[in-house]
Amino acid sequence: MSTGSLPPGISLSAYGTLTGTPTATGTYSFTVKVTDANGQTATQATSLTIKTGVSTTFAAPPAGQVGVAYTDTLTAAGGTAPYTWSVNSGSLPPGISLSSAGVLAGTPTTAGSYPFAVNVIDQNKGISTASITLVIGAGLLAISVPSAAALPSASPGGTASAQLGPVTVTDQRGMTGASWTATVTATTFVTGGASPAQTIPLAQVTYWSGPATATTGTGTFTPGQASASAAVNLTTPETAFSFTGGSSINSASWNPTLSVSVPAAAVAGTYTATITHSVS
Numbered sequence: 001m002s003t004g005s006l007p008p009g010i011s012l013s014a015y016g017t018l019t020g021t022p023t024a025t026g027t028y029s030f031t032v033k034v035t036d037a038n039g040q041t042a043t044q045a046t047s048l049t050i051k052t053g054v055s056t057t058f059a060a061p062p063a064g065q066v067g068v069a070y071t072d073t074l075t076a077a078g079g080t081a082p083y084t085w086s087v088n089s090g091s092l093p094p095g096i097s098l099s100s101a102g103v104l105a106g107t108p109t110t111a112g113s114y115p116f117a118v119n120v121i122d123q124n125k126g127i128s129t130a131s132i133t134l135v136i137g138a139g140l141l142a143i144s145v146p147s148a149a150a151l152p153s154a155s156p157g158g159t160a161s162a163q164l165g166p167v168t169v170t171d172q173r174g175m176t177g178a179s180w181t182a183t184v185t186a187t188t189f190v191t192g193g194a195s196p197a198q199t200i201p202l203a204q205v206t207y208w209s210g211p212a213t214a215t216t217g218t219g220t221f222t223p224g225q226a227s228a229s230a231a232v233n234l235t236t237p238e239t240a241f242s243f244t245g246g247s248s249i250n251s252a253s254w255n256p257t258l259s260v261s262v263p264a265a266a267v268a269g270t271y272t273a274t275i276t277h278s279v280s
Helices: none
Strands: 010-012 018-020 026-035 041-050 070-073 084-090 096-098 103-106 112-121 127-137 141-144 159-163 167-171 178-186 205-208 212-216 220-223 238-246 250-254 257-261 275-279
Touching (some): 167 178, 178 205, 238 250
Antiparallel strands (some): 070 103, 141 167, 178 275
């Protein structure tokens, strides 16, 4: 080199090779001279521009929740766009993927803490790596029931029976090998002042869940009482439905039947009770 200066960290060998790792940005102008075996020389003015290398600039991605759509965009600066993103090591949460544009998106299916590393590569093959831990929180285990139901009229000594409407358990806890049990309880049917003649005891009330009307996920869905012949009195809490050994996100619906045998001594009136379904 005859004049000017090379970028800091870069050197020119006697064979004409520029090598090294630049340590400062900027445009560096210099002139190189080459001499042949006969002592003849030639010069060439040139310049070398050193740009900032690519680096990640994103904050820690926010936590997600099982069953809830998730999206977050990773960002970078420096180097030469466009950037290409990929997973370097570790594993993304099940249900989440990383696009080449740096978008983490999907609907997570399993709760947990997931450490992984990502690469971002710029147009000039510059690369930067960053470590991430994405936390996926458990969703809810919930049950929904009809707000009200009415049985048909019945005379003393008769029976009133009807389906109550759909009961649905939705499990978005994201647990491996998920399981749950839905339980049904009831209060006595009463009218007026709830005297003995105005009360239908729980020994006269039967319940059967029937089969599932809809399910999602894999595993074993088991009705508490698959048919009318398996109907149970509601004198104690009874299993209405259960689920075992299944996928981390699942659901089941059924339409239970309630039957009330009206005592012969019952007085006329509109009898009410509360049927409660719970899940755990």
